[in-house]
Amino acid sequence: MLFLCTGNSCRSQMAEGFARALRGDRIEAHSAGTNPHGLNPLAVRAMAEVGIDISRHTSKTPQDLAARGVKFDVVVTVCDSAHEACPVIPGARVVHAGFDDPPRLAKGAASDEEAMAHYRRVRDEIRAYVETLPGAIGLG
Numbered sequence: 833m834l835f836l837c838t839g840n841s842c843r844s845q846m847a848e849g850f851a852r853a854l855r856g857d858r859i860e861a862h863s864a865g866t867n868p869h870g871l872n873p874l875a876v877r878a879m880a881e882v883g884i885d886i887s888r889h890t891s892k893t894p895q896d897l898a899a900r901g902v903k904f905d906v907v908v909t910v911c912d913s914a915h916e917a918c919p920v921i922p923g924a925r926v927v928h929a930g931f932d933d934p935p936r937l938a939k940g941a942a943s944d945e946e947a948m949a950h951y952r953r954v955r956d957e958i959r960a961y962v963e964t965l966p967g968a969i970g971l972g
């Protein structure tokens with residue numbers, strides 16, 4: 833399963849982290865971005881708060897994963913932009929589960945601590961979604 837967002841910096845990384853931690857027995861999770869631009873440190877912090885370390889994750893494209901031989905049966909787009917720009921991945925079904933963008937929501941925050949409220953809310957929404965997998969996408 834591939835979780836896809838635009839930057840592969842926050843939402844898709846969180847989804848991959850939760851899927852590996854909570855559903856690793858049933859889902860082989862990966863994440864990528866349509867225009868990857870590096871791992872977001874506040875996303876790393878938000879996940880660490882719930883005991884999941886994504887600090888070693890890297891931003892990549894679906895093509896980067898395909899070049900390593902990774903194949904997907906399902907692509908879950910976690911933002912509207914990625915859903916609209918989702919590349920064709922042969923043999924994969926696309927499912928959309930859009931989440932708000934924490935960096936955009938936190939743009940006017942006066943401090944990292946103030947920004948973290950947005951990251952925590954979206955993190956918790958992503959966790960709730962991942963907990964429903966694979967049933968929510970018709971695989972189990």
